[in-house]
Amino acid sequence: MNEMTAEKFITELKSYQSDNEKQKIRRYFKDNDAENRVIGVRMKHTFDLAKKYIDIPIKEIETMLDNPFYEARMGAVSIMDFQVRQKRVSEEYRGARFELYLNRHDRINNWDFVDRAAPRVIGSYLYDYKMPRDLLYNLTASHNPWERRTAIVSTAWFIKKGELDDIFKVAEMLLDDEHEYVQKAIGTWLRHAGKQDKKRLLVFLEKHASSMERRTLTTTMEKLDKKQKMYFRNK
Secondary structure, eight states: OOOOOHHHHHHHHHTTOOHHHHHHHHTTOSOOOGGGBOOOOOHHHHHHHHHHTTTOOHHHHHHHHTSSBHHHHHHHHHHHHHHHHOTTOOHHHHHHHHHHHHHTTTTOOSHHHHHHHIIIIIIIHHHHTTOOSHHHHHHTTOSOHHHHHHHHHTHHHHHHTTOOHHHHHHHHHHTTOOOHHHHHHHHHHHHHHHHHOHHHHHHHHHHHGGGSOHHHHHHHTTTSOHHHHHHHHTO
16 A cells, blocks of 8 residues: 555645635635645545545654645644544554644644544543643643633533533633634533533523623523523623
8 A cells, every 4th residue: 555645645635626615715714824825625525535544644644734735734633533533542642643733733723723633632632541631721821822722622522521620610711811713612612511511501600701702601601591691691
C-alpha cells in the first residue's frame, strides 16, 4: 500500500475543488488573511477523505496543520477525531494526538476546528484515563480564544457521560469572556448540560443570569418554558 502523506491528502482534496463552494466557505470568515485561505471543498468530501486517510502518520497530520488552506487543517483535526475513535488504540497513541492538538493550537484557529476534535481528542482522553481536569481550567486563562473555546467544548464528552461539574465550573470562569465564539460555546454546552440536569442549570441561572450576555442567556435557556425564560431575562 502506498504511504499516506499530507501532500497526497491535499492533492486529492484539491480534486474536489469548486468555485461555488469556495464562495460559500469564505462567507464563514470575517477576514481574508492567509491563514484562512480556502480551496473550495464540501465538508462531506473533506470528512470522507479524512476517513480514507485514518492511518496517516501523526507527523503528516502536523504537516497538514501547518498548511495555509482551511480544508487541509479541517482534514487534520478530522483525522485525529477518527483516529481516537478506534477501539483498539493505546493510551500512548491517543495521548500523542492529545498532545498534538494542544501543542499546535496555534493552527487550530477556528471554532469548527475546535468543535470537530476537542470532545474526543481532549475530552474523552481526560475522561477515559481519569486525568486531572486542571488543563481545562488553565485554558480558560489563555490569551487565545480558541483555547478558551476548547476548555468549554471538551466538556461535551463529560456531559455525554453524565459528569457536569466541569461544564458549570468552566462556564462560570468564562462568563465575562469578550469573544463571540467563546460565549456561543458557553450557551450551547450549558444548554446540553441542562438536558441532563435541569435543576442544576436553574441553580446556575439563578446565580448568574443577571450578569450573562443576553445571547448566551438566550441559548442557555432554549429548552426552558416561557415562564422560566421570562423570569431569568428579568433578573
